[in-house]
Amino acid sequence: MGIFSAFTKDMGIDLGTANTLVYVKGKDIVIREPSVVAIQTNTKQVLAVGEEAKKMIGRTPGNIVAIRPLRDGVIADFDITQSMLKYFIQRAVQRRSLFQPRVVVCVPSGVTEVEKRAVEEAAIHAGARDAYLIEEPMAAAIGAGLPVHEATGSLIVDIGGGTTEVAVISLGGIVTSKSIRVGGDELDEAIVNYIKKEYSLMIGERTAEDIKITIGSANVKNKESKMNIRGRDLISGLPKTVTVTSKEIYEAMREPIYNIVDAIKSTLEKTPPELAADIMEQGIMLTGGGALLDGIDLLIKSETGMPVNIAENPLDCVAIGTGKALESIEVLKKTSYNNKKMG
Numbered sequence: 001m002g003i004f005s006a007f008t009k010d011m012g013i014d015l016g017t018a019n020t021l022v023y024v025k026g027k028d029i030v031i032r033e034p035s036v037v038a039i040q041t042n043t044k045q046v047l048a049v050g051e052e053a054k055k056m057i058g059r060t061p062g063n064i065v066a067i068r069p070l071r072d073g074v075i076a077d078f079d080i081t082q083s084m085l086k087y088f089i090q091r092a093v094q095r096r097s098l099f100q101p102r103v104v105v106c107v108p109s110g111v112t113e114v115e116k117r118a119v120e121e122a123a124i125h126a127g128a129r130d131a132y133l134i135e136e137p138m139a140a141a142i143g144a145g146l147p148v149h150e151a152t153g154s155l156i157v158d159i160g161g162g163t164t165e166v167a168v169i170s171l172g173g174i175v176t177s178k179s180i181r182v183g184g185d186e187l188d189e190a191i192v193n194y195i196k197k198e199y200s201l202m203i204g205e206r207t208a209e210d211i212k213i214t215i216g217s218a219n220v221k222n223k224e225s226k227m228n229i230r231g232r233d234l235i236s237g238l239p240k241t242v243t244v245t246s247k248e249i250y251e252a253m254r255e256p257i258y259n260i261v262d263a264i265k266s267t268l269e270k271t272p273p274e275l276a277a278d279i280m281e282q283g284i285m286l287t288g289g290g291a292l293l294d295g296i297d298l299l300i301k302s303e304t305g306m307p308v309n310i311a312e313n314p315l316d317c318v319a320i321g322t323g324k325a326l327e328s329i330e331v332l333k334k335t336s337y338n339n340k341k342m343g
């Protein structure tokens with residue numbers, strides 16, 4: 001390692017639809033914030049980014065909006081994504097630093113070629129010396145400690161906010177994969193719709209997420225809890241409280257949960273037999289916030305007949321894997337995402 005490289009603060013960024021994490025080489029994860037930006041609508045001025053902006057969702061006056069610029073695994077608002085990325089890079093670098101970092105960004109798999117270029121440019125604009133992209137399932141697998149470079153099959157399932165990525169990895173490459181636009185957000189929406197239909201009660205997406213995390217389960221036999229929730233009665237227009245059970249929430253989330261299970265099954269069906277045998281032995285690895293949903297591992301195990309493991313820190317895997325990819329930057333340069341640019 002040259003004397004200067006020790007000071008470069010190279011970083012890996014998980015630009016997620018729900019959360020953005022920044023991993024700085026030698027320091028671990030230094031930023032962990034929701035991917036939300038609050039802006040003044042008339043001037044387009046950025047008022048808050050991250051946690052502070054998330055608190056404003058559903059609570060802003062007319063001239064301020066709190067936006068999630070990445071939705072459903074794609075960049076819904078490019079300019080705001082760029083501002084957010086710039087804000088996080090500069091916060092991680094600390095303005096006074098003279099050294100320009102090399103940055104690896106993990107982007108949702110649904111982004112287009114144009115958007116990939118634009119993310120690289122945004123990173124350069126924000127002060128990066130070089131910018132590379134990495135595919136989300138590869139970053140998740142590296143972060144979860146799977147032997148991605150060995151001649152053995154690993155199956156990774158990353159259940160994020162906007163997307164679920166399922167991939168079989170061997171010898172440093174993705175052998176077969178599937179990405180669906182179903183993740184934690186879809187579960188929240190299903191809860192909002194269920195409560196509306198069953199109780200004529202309107203709740204916000206943050207309340208729905210809270211219900212999912214507190215009493216939601218993918219294996220209802222294991223859980224029977226209740227929760228009081230508050231919202232607006234659609235008939236009277238007034239605030240109202242109702243009590244919901246985990247069984248009801250399971251019913252509400254059943255369809256999107258089974259979409260995730262089906263994506264895993266169809267990936268397994270396309271997996272070459274030798275690699276399927278490796279996966280049978282090693283098990284399926286779950287990462288992403290959705291891996292924390294109560295009972296999801298048991299459901300996948302019973303539906304596929306394969307052993308299932310949950311990564312140690314499922315929310316951090318992509319950021320850690322993105323950061324670790326920096327250590328083998330030569331390998332990164334050769335990946336399909338970056339070699340078009342290089343060649």
Ligand SMILES: Nc1ncnc2c1ncn2[C@@H]1O[C@H](COP(=O)(O)OP(=O)(O)OP(=O)(O)O)[C@@H](O)[C@H]1O
Pocket residue numbers: 014015016017018019020073108159160161162163164183184185209212213287288289290291292293294314315318
């Ligand atoms: N304990 C929990 N139980 C259920 N879901 C959870 C839990 N904790 C977090 N989540 C969900 O995980 C999702 C966020 O996960 P994560 O941070 O991995 O997504 P992301 O990387 O930002 O999204 P993407 O991979 O789609 O870009 C949210 O939908 C959140 O509600």
